[in-house]
Amino acid sequence: MQRQNVAPQCIPLDIRSDLDISIDIIVPIYNEAEVIPLLLTRLDEVFSPENMRRHHLQQARYLFVDDGSRDDSAALLKELGGRQNPMQLIVFTRNFGHQAAISAGIAFSDADVTAIIDADLQDPPELLLDMVALWRRGAETVYGQRATRQGSPVKKFCYAVFYRLYRFLSSVEVPLDSGDFGLMGRPVVGALNMLPERLRFGRGLRAWVGYDTARLEYHRPERAQGETKYTFRKLYHLATEGIASMSIMPLRLSQLAALVLFVLSLAMLAAGFPGWLSDRSWMLPVMLFTNSIVLFGLYVLGSYLGRMYLEVKGRPTFIVREVVSREPR
Structure with a gap:
């Protein structure tokens, strides 16, 4: 076995329950200036000093990846970030896409566990602590599964069809109705960083690398503020890229x-x-x-x-x- 194909070792299960760990929260940003103040407030409430002590978290760092925003997103993060917990802002030269922003966050992460969450607050930050609890029970990957979701009936139908078609065509078992929202241990992050492909479909690669997984069901609300950046055209390209990347x-x-x-x-x-x-x-x-x-x-x-x-x-x-x-x- 080649050395570069060896991922970091898993933290033993018997010491996870009371182990003080660090967590990185990856947040892709693209023209999200309207929601950034509320997003930072919600994150700071979740990772308050009391919650950090209660859940044995020694550090929570926010990894914001600005994907070529044309509004004041980056300026707002520079001004408001780091009020309570450390923040790192990674700014792209242009818009490379949502999956590229996630890949950048994974590349920069060095914590014991790494979470991915959308900036629009459709993925409730409060669930990250529940995901940490599932990791402590032995899961290296915890994914959020949408029991219900808000939005237009057409989009909801298209999402449902895509996930079932994607699962049918995929060469590995992929969870239904699960996006990028989730949490990964260091071995999973290390395995993802070893993969050579440049066109990445994160939720598919997360399933491909293996490791023990756990599911956390939740109800996905509407966006807190602003408008969705995923048009039907972008969703179509994401769907075709996902299928082509994971199946022949x-x-x-x-x-x-x-x-x-x-x-x-x-x-x-x-x-x-x-x-x-x-x-x-x-x-x-x-x-x-x-x-x-x-x-x-x-x-x-x-x-x-x-x-x-x-x-x-x-x-x-x-x-x-x-x-x-x-x-x-």
Whole structure:
């Protein structure tokens, strides 16, 4: 076994219950100036000195990753951050995407446990302490599973379809209705940082690396303030990237469709297909059907080819313009 494939060792279960640990909270930021004051207040309430002592947390650090925001998000964090707990602000040179921001936070994290939470407060920060408790019971990965969620019926339907399709196509077992909200031990973070790919789908890779997992169900509310940054276009790209990154099943389905068409063609010839030439009403639906299969195969192939093209170029997942640290005043 090569040395670079060895992740950090797990903390023994028998000493976890009363062990004083550190936690990093990764928060991707993109044009979230409206919600940042409330977000910092909620985080400080969760990781108050009383809660820190009660849950045996020696340090809680906020890792904010500014993904090329065009508003005052970075300036607000520089001004308000570090009031009660340490803060580190990682600022990108431009917008590299939500998954890139998560990857940057994971790369910068060095705590005993690392949490990921969205800035819009749809993932309640209060649940992070429950996740720490599940980690102490032996789980190296704790993921939040949405029992219910607020939002438009169309988006809720699309999310439900995607997660079930993604689970069906994935080569590893992935939890349903689970986003990036969760907590990971140091071995999981180390394993993720060892992975070489640059186009990353965090929730899929979190399942791929293995380790013991635990589920925490919760009810996902509406955004606290501001507007969602995930348009249908971005959600579509996220879904296709997630499937292409974790499964080759679509390629196999294309192969199966080609084989089925070939068998059908032989069956039609054996059934006296030449005699049908006098009636051409069948030609249009057959051509539409076969062309649809061909175009589907090209679509699937293009998704994987485009991903290979981007990976082969070897460009970094993100570029950091500056890193700002703030300590409690």
